[in-house]
Amino acid sequence: MKGMTIIVKTISSWVKVLIVLFGIYIIHSGHLSPCGGFAGGVFLASSYLLLMLAFGRDVVERELPPSVALKIACWAAFTFAAIAISGLFFGKNEFFWNYIYQKWLAGAGIEVHFIAAGTISLAEFAIGLLVGALLFLVILNLSTFRRDTSASR
Amino acid sequence: MYIFYFLLIFMIIAAIIAIETKNLLSSVICISALGFGASxxxxxxxxxDIAITQIVVDILALIILIRSTISRDLTFISGDKEFFGTVVSVVIIFIIFLAGVKVFETLPDFGTAIFARVPNAASQTYIKEGLEKTGAANIVSSVILDYRAYDTLGEATVLFTAIIGATVILRKKAKKLLEEPDL
Structure with a gap:
């Protein structure tokens, strides 16, 4: 499994960057338009899926090792929980309180702004990283499992 | 309105082809076409929101299915079906169909939202005050990450726990440790 032809390899190494950029755009505009952390995380994982289909599994494991992906997933989950718990200490003593919501933007009539939603944007970033890293691990585990079973037969 | 009937017929034909075809690859592609119609x-x-997630998951699921199942050996079911089992399954499907007809009679008309019939529904509060209270122009985002954020935390925890568990079981290091003689 050494990958596909040179044409597929070249094109996919260019397109990978565009897919990652589109995933980041979808994550960060989750509070403005129909996007969100879950869909953007799937885009981030699918860029590495394209790399794995074109170059084979070893190149992807060198580029983003599974231990690094595990660390990213753990830190993203910790960040999401920390955002939830920090609502207890700042603001109104409520879980998930949106304490950095920019009221002056809504008062001035500029609701559609990048930082207008407060903790919603931060939580979207955490969920996007979490879903992207976890789906990457799913794809990697599936391909590992397949290779081992085919070798034993 | 008529486009839904066209899409429905397209999805039904795709589902029937996906069940009846002999080739595994064309079956997977038919499932993907069904998901495309749904999106x-x-x-x-x-x-x-749901359309984006549906189409992305369909593309990803299509590639994963092709990658992980296309080289496995296939199992074919042969022999005649039992008469009793066929009759029982047909009767159960017919009963479920009748129940579905009963349920569809209670649904509101096409295009009218279900919360419009309840005057003090919580969803009306979200629609009226969602932008002012949370600052998110997308109502779906303000609901899943502000009003109903507990639900999203639970979803993320379920995903995290399931995949971390699978990764820990399927990792390579444990195999190397087992091969060492002092363990």
């Missing part, structure tokens, strides 16, 4: 339907019903 178009979500798009025409003005639910672009």
């Amino acid at each position: 178009l339907m979500f798009l025409f019903l003005r639910a672009p």
Whole structure:
């Protein structure tokens, strides 16, 4: 499994960057338009899926090792929980309180702004990283499992 | 309105082909076409969030299915079906169909939202005050990450726990440790 032809390899190494950029755009505009952390995380994982289909599994494991992906997933989950718990200490003593919501933007009539939603944007970033890293691990585990079973037969 | 009937017929034909075809690859592609029809339907019903997720998951699931199952050996079911089992399954399907007809009679008309019948529903509060209270122009985002954020935390925890568990079981290091003689 050494990958596909040179044409597929070249094109996919260019397109990978565009897919990652589109995933980041979808994550960060989750509070403005129909996007969100879950869909953007799937885009981030699918860029590495394209790399794995074109170059084979070893190149992807060198580029983003599974231990690094595990660390990213753990830190993203910790960040999401920390955002939830920090609502207890700042603001109104409520879980998930949106304490950095920019009221002056809504008062001035500029609701559609990048930082207008407060903790919603931060939580979207955490969920996007979490879903992207976890789906990457799913794809990697599936391909590992397949290779081992085919070798034993 | 008629586009939904066209999409529905397209999806039914795709599902029938996906069941009846002999080739595994064309079956997977038919499932993907079915999901594409479903995402178009979500798009025409003005639910672009679900349409994006549906189409992305379909593409990803298609590639994963092709990668992980296309080289496995296939099992074919042969022999005649039992008469009793066939009759029982047909009767159960017919009963479920009758129950579905009863349920569809109680649904509101097409295009009218279900919360419009309840005057003090919570969803009306979200629609009226969602932008002012949370600052998110997308109502779906303000609901899943502000009003109903507990639900999203639970979903993320379930996903995290399931995949971390699978990764820990399927990792390579444990195999190397087992091969060492002092363990």
